[in-house]
Amino acid sequence: MSLTVVNGLPAHVLFVHFVIVLVPLSALALVVCAAWPAGARRLGLLLPILALVTLASVPVATHAGEWLEEHVGSDPLVRKHAELGDGLLPWALGLFVISAVVWWTARRSAPAPDDTSGAAWSPPALLRGAVVILSLAVAVGSVVDVYRIGDSGAKAAWHDNYSKTATQHDG
Numbered sequence: 001m002s003l004t005v006v007n008g009l010p011a012h013v014l015f016v017h018f019v020i021v022l023v024p025l026s027a028l029a030l031v032v033c034a035a036w037p038a039g040a041r042r043l044g045l046l047l048p049i050l051a052l053v054t055l056a057s058v059p060v061a062t063h064a065g066e067w068l069e070e071h072v073g074s075d076p077l078v079r080k081h082a083e084l085g086d087g088l089l090p091w092a093l094g095l096f097v098i099s100a101v102v103w104w105t106a107r108r109s110a111p112a113p114d115d116t117s118g119a120a121w122s123p124p125a126l127l128r129g130a131v132v133i134l135s136l137a138v139a140v141g142s143v144v145d146v147y148r149i150g151d152s153g154a155k156a157a158w159h160d161n162y163s164k165t166a167t168q169h170d171g
Helices: 012-035 037-043 046-070 076-085 088-109 125-158
Strands: none
Touching: 012 037, 012 046, 012 088, 012 125, 037 046, 037 088, 046 076, 046 088, 076 125, 088 125
């Protein structure tokens, strides 16, 4: 197995599914944890780890896609899909960075286990609001980008490759 071919088939077709699932999942987890600090404390390190796995999956899928692009005929739909795909990495990086900030902030704001006073550091409301808005913007942007990339990939893969009416098979 390589990062370009799995079991004789283009690996991009497999790896892209990780991105399709992980980006929206990371985006949702980020928004929930940014808006609900207790949720961020409950998820703990899982939030930035999920975002890191998401970030790592993007170049793997992109690399396999570039290999596939070199092994199919020249097609403007494939080129458009490849161009859109190149734009996802900054969104995934944003998800990771903001997830790390949300995790770190939630961790700092949790009371120490031996602290009976319940006092903990609390970020200013303006900072929390800015993080929530930034989280929402990056989450929406990343999910919309994944949708646009997936739509263009489906069009590239399936245009002229199916019949709009059912075909009869000899059987």
